[in-house]
Amino acid sequence: MSIGLSLPRADGAEKLSGRATYTADIALPGMLHAKLLRSSHAHARLLRVDAGRARTAPGVHAVLTRDDVPEGLMPVYGYFIKDQPIVATDRVRHVGDIIAAVAAETEAQAVAALALIEVEYEALPVVASIEAALAEDAPELFPQAPIGFVPAYGEGARGALRPAKNICFEFGYRMGDAAVFDRCDHVFEDEFRFSRMWHFHLEPFVSVADARDGRIEIWSSNQNPFPLRKELSRIFRMPENAITVRVPYVGGGFGSKNNCKTEPAAVLLSMLAGRPVRLALTLAEGFLTNTQHAAILRLRTGVMSDGRLVARQSHIELDAGAYSDASPLVAEKAGYRIPGPYAWEHVESLCRCVMTNTAPAGPFRGFGGTQATWASESQIDMIARRLGISPLAMRQKNLLKLHQAYMPGESGVDSDMEDGLQTVLAAIHHTPAPDRGLGFAVGFKDGGGVNKPAQARVKVSTNGDVFLGCGTVEIGQGARTAIPQIVAEILGTSATRIRVAPIDTDHTPFDQGTNASSGIAVMGQAVARAATAVRDQVLGFAAAQMGTPPETLRLEDWHIIRGNERLPLGPMIMRYYGGTGFEFTADGFFKPDSDHHAPLEAQCVYWEIGWAAAEVEVDRGTGQFTVTQLVVAGDAGRAINPMLCRGQDEGSAIMGYAQAMFETMRYDAAGELLNGDPLHYRVPLAEDLPARFTTLTLEQGHGPGPFGSKGLGEGAMLPVAAAIANALEDAVGIRITELPLTPERVLRALDNLEKATA
């Protein structure tokens, strides 16, 4: 039995000892080191880029500017809209935009050469916020028509490219009749502001590219080896089998290491230099590379006096930053998830991606669900209090029941929402007291990716040593430990006998990527099918050798068990296959089996749910407040490895807590990031945690993954901020609608409350 065991991390010893290989550890003979020159302007025309002196600087082998991009390439990238240049051409659009790159014998030489590049800018007006970008007189950031496509949304949903100036994409969804608002006893309109975090993955973006002889070999800290290969294939107009992507361990990503980032620059430098090139960004450069989406969310919610939720219209603006990246998909997720896990008669959403002169925003843990939950769960609480109904009763009345469809035609929710809520409330030991309050919230998103196919392969040697081929990247989440447990369970062996073969796109079965908490629920199913097929092959082989029906046999520790008999498989295989033996091998394939005319979400694999309860104590004099208790739960369906689930839930809850309390990127009006480095960007320390901090991994058992599992790792982040904001209102009657929940805002709200009640 492997399932349910808290096996230690398979990668633990090598990571602790420093022996584990990350992309930064890849060293190729003749490898050069690259550094990037970045824009100092948030928005400017690039008048002159003169790299003449850099080209002859000591140790320099290649310089990449807009003048060095070979003809015939497609030197822009992006998920849906190809709008991000490998190096800036006519203009720069955010502080940090890449203007040039140098590959030299050493990093120091590359840095020295970059200083010799002369750049002349013509400053353009900067829009550093959603409001500035939408202002009547705002400059148009992308005058040319977008190159891209609208993801194919289903019924009730629509998408539009560039519906207006500075909006790269707009998602709309509609269910039911807006006329029901007229029947509502109350209609509440509220606006919420969501802050922007950085992913803060400890491993920076690193790529090592060897692009010679008509081939590209690349190692990269990337969550999505196959999509990266496809994007490189498109950019460099090379077949996909001329490109090999290898992904060693990845030191965290949280969404940022998707699609491509600086990989094309590394490839181009290698092509220009005719040598392998290592491009390792600093941690601080990560702030300039990809971020979460700040957002403004406006909700109009119609309810009955008894608390029944009837209708919700929402209008969301996401700050997409300088380039579109995954914004269209984040917009779809935020726009579709904003109603939350409640039963509605009418829903209407509009979510727009607003381009600004800030770092590009992209996938981030929670993927639109964080923004949506913050606004929705804040407003549900506000409405309950306005109606004089307890926030718990309000939710009990409206929460979707287990297996109830989220939207018409949609798959049913696969967690018991109320049970989870009762669990966190039972676990928090709240005693009412002055200036102390209790808040809670339910976070809600679909997991597993959209319509995502996954493939895996299992092969087993003569001696029972197992090889697992699967494209899920070990990004710290524990995939290399938990996924083999599924194989071990099915093959009746120990998880330690399973080797996860390093990812190499020439060999590894195709996978769309390590995102959307898909490892266990999506890849896990492909893996389980491969393992089951191998087990059946082995039993069939043994049955034929033994002249017995396979049903009478069982596999255990690479022995065939028949009644009391226990026959070693190795000798049986050698007898039949001779020579040096054999490997049993099978592929497993999984794809959500759904109607493709249904809305995209109808093809969702599972629902990822998080519940949080928070207790706060407020110092009315200073606005300082303490989260004295925080209890957060996620539903694993079935925990394949409880310890790893706990790690994911803890990390996710802490990320939500940090965003609630202080973690945020601060831009000035000129588009300058004011805290874009690890010293000034405040991430939580252990001492920042609530005095009582508990995460609970529920095992409600309804997941579609192997053994009833679901993915997790995002759900626990979602409800934390709203739970704390709700607790603040419970404690001192203030409502803060903007993240983070700083003492300054609390103090201001207390002042305003005092003024209002005075």
Added chain:
Amino acid sequence: MSIGLSLPRADGAEKLSGRATYTADIALPGMLHAKLLRSSHAHARLLRVDAGRARTAPGVHAVLTRDDVPEGLMPVYGYFIKDQPIVATDRVRHVGDIIAAVAAETEAQAVAALALIEVEYEALPVVASIEAALAEDAPELFPQAPIGFVPAYGEGARGALRPAKNICFEFGYRMGDAAVFDRCDHVFEDEFRFSRMWHFHLEPFVSVADARDGRIEIWSSNQNPFPLRKELSRIFRMPENAITVRVPYVGGGFGSKNNCKTEPAAVLLSMLAGRPVRLALTLAEGFLTNTQHAAILRLRTGVMSDGRLVARQSHIELDAGAYSDASPLVAEKAGYRIPGPYAWEHVESLCRCVMTNTAPAGPFRGFGGTQATWASESQIDMIARRLGISPLAMRQKNLLKLHQAYMPGESGVDSDMEDGLQTVLAAIHHTPAPDRGLGFAVGFKDGGGVNKPAQARVKVSTNGDVFLGCGTVEIGQGARTAIPQIVAEILGTSATRIRVAPIDTDHTPFDQGTNASSGIAVMGQAVARAATAVRDQVLGFAAAQMGTPPETLRLEDWHIIRGNERLPLGPMIMRYYGGTGFEFTADGFFKPDSDHHAPLEAQCVYWEIGWAAAEVEVDRGTGQFTVTQLVVAGDAGRAINPMLCRGQDEGSAIMGYAQAMFETMRYDAAGELLNGDPLHYRVPLAEDLPARFTTLTLEQGHGPGPFGSKGLGEGAMLPVAAAIANALEDAVGIRITELPLTPERVLRALDNLEKATA
């Protein structure tokens, strides 16, 4: 259409330009360089090995002697009998036996350190030939009991380990009743001697090993990645999935790069040094590593006066050299093949592997068939002439017919023997003249390996770029060109769109090895099945998308063809699979489907046949003779790539020609190899070739491989020597029974003939 096209080598450009990666090109960070200290004695007790000074020599990181082999290892290797030590322990058994190894920062430092190792020998009597080893008073080379096993032979055959002193293995085969000899009109007994060649692969043996952290990663110039992995697993007592074998291009092997050679030493050095280690032998060290088997073959053949062959007894002694290596299997092949492609009533063979104090003998192109054909085809001619029957008529009377079983219960021969013979005779333009003669012969062996399973994998990206996973090593034979042609044909695409994924045992489908001409006939069938399965998947997918039966569809250039419609597959796949697409993937498996109680040869995949006709002109005064014409044919069944077939047949015929004429390893009685380096070992130059040299690749169409193909590359070597010896008799009436056919031997035979007829 790809089959039958002489496509240029896929690896041609990179090999010609020097960009192709061989093991010697692998460079790892921190890699050390290793060299070996070898025995100067052919047979001696090792009294003292003192490496103390070497250990502290400049740049040295590890020294491996018998004192440095860690406890718990199995420090010996071998195919069947584990008798070859990684480094010598108690004694050395041939000049060149490995006594120590040093890994240092540079090769020069390693060489310098080796010179500091002090070795004290106690010389033992040397046996440098079969006769010496079998002499009554010969020393016993392996006093201890053999560790090993007898390959499981079938009916009529038997194997015995160490049946007598200095015989490591003995193979016997018997069919029919020996009493038929009594009915024969004539019984002829003749003895033949077969010389020993070196493989002379231009790429020396090279390994790069990184054995740290409980894992072994190894790159090696090895024909058999999976058997190597298994042997390392056994030696180092590590699971097979803790070992990754990668094989880049291999620069020729001809059988020598089988199982393991110096790989274990490289691994041990890496373990000791804690750094990657590159162990590159010189070309000359190859002579000390593995060779062909010299042999003495005695035939007793019973015939009727009309030339009908009735019974043959044979007694073969192979010079196995110092260690058993593949000798048991070579013995089985020589012993079983010695009757040749003729119909017999009785066959009885005994083949013994004699241990001597010379380099270990192992697999060599022809694998026992060369020795057998030399003797058998010489004697058939001799008998014909003794009976006054033309050698052609003699063969016509006795040759097996197409599909006739070789031995009872054995698969039928799959070439038309007589047709091939007539073809080479028609192609040689022989006009009788004084001292000019014509000879011919038929070479015969089973191909494809014994009972050999093969697996392959084909995957195709959204855009139709194909990845082929297959364990066949590109060793110069053209596997990377011809095997993709099979895939291309089946998928209706161009062979240039197919990438052969580099061999990596973690990923690559299992294969028993690149030997026995198995690439096309065995692996080709696995590959064809994988490609067919992928094609069927794709057509099934398209049929479902189009709502049409798959039978109405065809695949061409990654388009679906239905009548006049031509639909690109890429968009169809993106519509269904979304995101970043998909890869169709399938495995193919092939294993000869035979009764495993039958003799091994009953499980043979196909028969590899070569025909040769030679014309010679002899200078009676000097014994000098010229091969004025040489025509050699092999049957490809169907030529997948005719140009590559021609390359194989030419190379094979030239190797046979060189062995017939001059190429041989010469040992003195002390076991010293007298010509063990590329300067003194005579290989053919272009100017050595016969004035008229023609090879013909026949396509008789009866092969079991894809599209009627068979393997080739060994058959053309087999008959050459006998054809030339037969031509010498035809020209001047002499019979030479020992290779090579030197002018000295010709002159001596002419002298003897003169004396006898005087």
